[in-house]
Amino acid sequence: MMSSSSSGSGKKFSVLVVDDDPVIQRIHRVFLDRFGFETQVVGNGKEAVDLFCSGASFHLVLMDWDMPIMDGPKATRELRRMGVRSMIVGMTSRDRDSEKQEFVRAGSDDCCSKPLTSNTVTSLLQQLHTKYH
Amino acid sequence: MDRNLQRQVANMRKSLFDQGYLDEQFIQLEDLRDDANPNFVEEIVTLFYTDSAKLIRNIENALENNPSDFERLDDYMQQFKGRSSSIGAKKVKTECSQFREYCKAGNAEGCIRTFQQLKQELATLRRKLETYFEMARQANT
Numbered sequence: 068m069m070s071s072s073s074s075g076s077g078k079k080f081s082v083l084v085v086d087d088d089p090v091i092q093r094i095h096r097v098f099l100d101r102f103g104f105e106t107q108v109v110g111n112g113k114e115a116v117d118l119f120c121s122g123a124s125f126h127l128v129l130m131d132w133d134m135p136i137m138d139g140p141k142a143t144r145e146l147r148r149m150g151v152r153s154m155i156v157g158m159t160s161r162d163r164d165s166e167k168q169e170f171v172r173a174g175s176d177d178c179c180s181k182p183l184t185s186n187t188v189t190s191l192l193q194q195l196h197t198k199y200h
Numbered sequence: 201m202d203r204n205l206q207r208q209v210a211n212m213r214k215s216l217f218d219q220g221y222l223d224e225q226f227i228q229l230e231d232l233r234d235d236a237n238p239n240f241v242e243e244i245v246t247l248f249y250t251d252s253a254k255l256i257r258n259i260e261n262a263l264e265n266n267p268s269d270f271e272r273l274d275d276y277m278q279q280f281k282g283r284s285s286s287i288g289a290k291k292v293k294t295e296c297s298q299f300r301e302y303c304k305a306g307n308a309e310g311c312i313r314t315f316q317q318l319k320q321e322l323a324t325l326r327r328k329l330e331t332y333f334e335m336a337r338q339a340n341t
Contacts, residue, residue: 090248090286097232097240133279160282182286184228 080195081105081124085115085142086131086158095129095183102188111135112142119146125153126195129183130175132159132166140173147174154198156191158183205339212332221325226288242333248287249326255280256319263315267308274303291321 082104084095092108099106107125109115111134128146132139143155157170157178167178177194179187216222226241233240259276262269281296295318302310 088283088286089251090244090283093244093247094229094232094286097237101232101234133275160278160285181282182225182228184225185231 079103079105080126080192080199081107082127082129083115083118083123083125083153084108084129085110085112085134085139086129087111087134088131091131091158091181098183098188102192112137112139112145115142116145116149119149119151126199127191128153128155129158130155130170131181132157132170140170143170143173143175154191154195202339205335209332209335209339212328212335216328216332220290221328223288223290223293225285229287245287245329245333248283248289249322252280252283252322255283256322259315263308263312267311268306270303270306270308270311273311274300277303289322289325292318292325295321 080103082099084092084099084106086092086095086108087110092110096106096108104127107118107123109118112130113136115128115130116137130139130143134142137145139157139159143157146153146155155175157167157173157175158181159167159170159178160181170178217226229241229244237243255276259273259280262273262276266272277296277299281293281300284292284296295314299311299314299318302308302314
């Protein structure tokens with residue numbers, strides 16, 4: 068059973084997918100739409116930072132590690148420096164704990180392995196409900 | 201619907217898992233199919249092969265021009281492993297991991313050999329999935 072993806076006021080949770088891989092972009096968009104999120108996708112960390120600078124806001128940011136122009140840890144540090152309070156979750160295919168720790172040190176709330184699974188999204192929804200209710 | 205063909209499709213699907221070509225992630229993709237995205241899995245697989253071509257070329261060029269740059273090779277292969285994971289390409293992922301082990305060991309010959317095997321696994325999986333998707337289409341008409 069899917070958890071409700073609304074933020075309590077009836078509005079949907081919004082998520083920003085930051086990943087340069089078109090396959091992951093497509094999978095994550097369909098996955099997240101299925102769980103009722105409002106989803107936007109950008110291709111690198113700089114685009115994510117620029118989006119927040121333009122006034123956009125999201126409940127959740129799914130941040131890839133390896134990206135051109137600006138990678139995930141750097142974008143995460145920049146967003147936190149800007150005062151962004153969104154839940155930021157690093158998404159990485161890297162399987163070394165030290166690298167996952169680096170993502171967390173950069174300011175992410177958590178780090179998950181790619182690709183997204185139903186269990187991961189369900190867990191993220193629970194965390195979002197806790198954060199925003 | 202041709203029941204015999206449906207049975208053949210189901211058997212082929214099962215064999216792709218039993219023979220280790222695909223893993224659980226492929227099932228996750230299948231679960232995302234719906235009326236709005238009926239060909240989602242085929243679409244993702246096609247996108248994977250189209251997008252992977254550039255990365256494969258990069259690895260080939262790196263192996264040819266600078267086979268001792270193991271850091272760069274490992275970086276490329278780590279990206280490719282991640283992409284292969286996203287479609288559940290299990291045997292391809294195994295070759296990626298083996299390649300990375302050779303990078304860690306500084307074994308250029310091992311990298312070259314494993315890369316050839318990886319390309320073979322990619323081609324085999326592509327053929328099998330194309331056959332499977334075609335059979336599934338015929339079974340549903």
